[in-house]
Amino acid sequence: MADKFTKQERSTIMSNVRNRNTAPEILVRRVLHKKGYRFRLHRKDLPGKPDIALPKHKKAIFVHGCFWHGHEGCSRGVRPTSNVEFWNAKIDKSILRDNKAVTCLKSLGWDALVVWQCQTSNLSELESILESFLHTGKVSPE
Numbered sequence: 001m002a003d004k005f006t007k008q009e010r011s012t013i014m015s016n017v018r019n020r021n022t023a024p025e026i027l028v029r030r031v032l033h034k035k036g037y038r039f040r041l042h043r044k045d046l047p048g049k050p051d052i053a054l055p056k057h058k059k060a061i062f063v064h065g066c067f068w069h070g071h072e073g074c075s076r077g078v079r080p081t082s083n084v085e086f087w088n089a090k091i092d093k094s095i096l097r098d099n100k101a102v103t104c105l106k107s108l109g110w111d112a113l114v115v116w117q118c119q120t121s122n123l124s125e126l127e128s129i130l131e132s133f134l135h136t137g138k139v140s141p142e
């Protein structure tokens with residue numbers, strides 16, 4: 001059956017599907033689990049539905065894809081040079097939504113951490129990021 005969308009449109013639509021349970025997210029969960037932390041996933045009652053929530057610690061973790069969430073200064077976060085307006089609007093909207101979620105969480109007394117996809121490629125670095133967040137509540141500069 002013929003697709004009413006072109007191949008390019010279709011691939012854009014498909015990649016827009018918000019990815020739950022992505023590889024970086026699973027990696028973060030695995031590290032937390034190994035360290036004995038208890039967490040909940042995608043809690044709808046918290047601002048931004050954090051990918052991971054640690055209710056006991058009142059800490060929330062977002063695992064962001066560098067492209068979709070516009071990781072600044074990151075090679076994976078470089079914005080497309082065609083369809084510029086479309087992508088800028090889309091990515092800017094994500095950034096706005098992400099910032100709002102963190103602000104709302106803070107106002108509820110929660111700490112929030114953003115783990116970028118590119119930070120999950122180095123396991124020991126990822127472990128130390130998570131460890132320092134969970135111990136001190138310090139949020140990375142991004």
Ligand SMILES: [Zn+2]
Pocket residue numbers: 066071074075076077116117118119
């Ligand atoms: Zn990145």
